Amino acid sequence: MRFQREHEQAPEQMTWEEFKVLLRQCVTDRQFPHPNELPRIIVLSDKVMQYLQQDLGATMDDTRERQAIFVFNIFEKTISLTPSGTGKTIRADNIFRLRPGDVAIGSYHTHPPVTGELHLSRGDFTALLSQPSSREFRVFTLLLTTSSGFLMAIRTSRTPLLNKENLVKRLKSIEHDMRLIEKNIARQVLLFTKAVCLELGLVLYFSPSDNPACFHLVDVTQIPSY
Numbered sequence: 555m556r557f558q559r560e561h562e563q564a565p566e567q568m569t570w571e572e573f574k575v576l577l578r579q580c581v582t583d584r585q586f587p588h589p590n591e592l593p594r595i596i597v598l599s600d601k602v603m604q605y606l607q608q609d610l611g612a613t614m615d616d617t618r619e620r621q622a623i624f625v626f627n628i629f630e631k632t633i634s635l636t637p638s639g640t641g642k643t644i645r646a647d648n649i650f651r652l653r654p655g656d657v658a659i660g661s662y663h664t665h666p667p668v669t670g671e672l673h674l675s676r677g678d679f680t681a682l683l684s685q686p687s688s689r690e691f692r693v694f695t696l697l698l699t700t701s702s703g704f705l706m707a708i709r710t711s712r713t714p715l716l717n718k719e720n721l722v723k724r725l726k727s728i729e730h731d732m733r734l735i736e737k738n739i740a741r742q743v744l745l746f747t748k749a750v751c752l753e754l755g756l757v758l759y760f761s762p763s764d765n766p767a768c769f770h771l772v773d774v775t776q777i778p779s780y
């Protein structure tokens with residue numbers, strides 16, 4: 555018999571402040587959240603939304619992706635956001651000089667208008683599921699677009715620990731399966747996003763364009779949309 559850690563059922567809804575408490579706990583315990591600890595709705599703060607919208611606006615102007623990292627400082631017990639940068643590689647040390655005690659706990663990035671459904675790419679999942687280290691303990695990633703809303707994926711205690719080579723292999727094999735199942739490329743990427751979350755134990759949230767601060771839990775076993 556396997557010992558199961560007891561988990562309190564999450565509240566129906568969490569504010570950004572409450573979500574930050576959970577994040578701080580995760581990093582301090584070096585343990586990803588159990589799916590039961592995650593609420594149905596997470597509402598981001600006005601301040602965070604302001605940063606996201608600013609970068610999204612900039613991406614719409616010049617079509618370059620923007621990204622930034624949420625950093626937890628284990629000594630100060632604070633969560634802050636790095637200045638945003640452009641480019642494809644989402645690494646905290648590329649765009650921000652890490653201070654002692656800084657741990658990357660999450661990220662966001664923008665996508666310029668693209669065809670196809672809202673999705674997280676293989677590269678996005680690879681960045682989120684990087685091996686935890688003293689500098690990296692990525693719990694979540696946010697993807698922003700103007701047309702179809704925002705996505706957030708949260709890594710959980712159910713997510714297998716894979717080295718980069720095995721992770722990429724696994725993601726490529728899911729990609730391959732989705733190509734066989736769905737010929738329409740626009741829909742393939744949506745299926746890929748859901749299949750990865752299902753298979754790798756991630757919890758997915760979607761926020762619609764008309765209320766982007768409010769992230770709703772997605773049932774990844776339901777195919778039609780978010």
Ligand SMILES: [Zn+2]
Pocket residue numbers: 663665674675678697
């Ligand atoms: Zn992306």
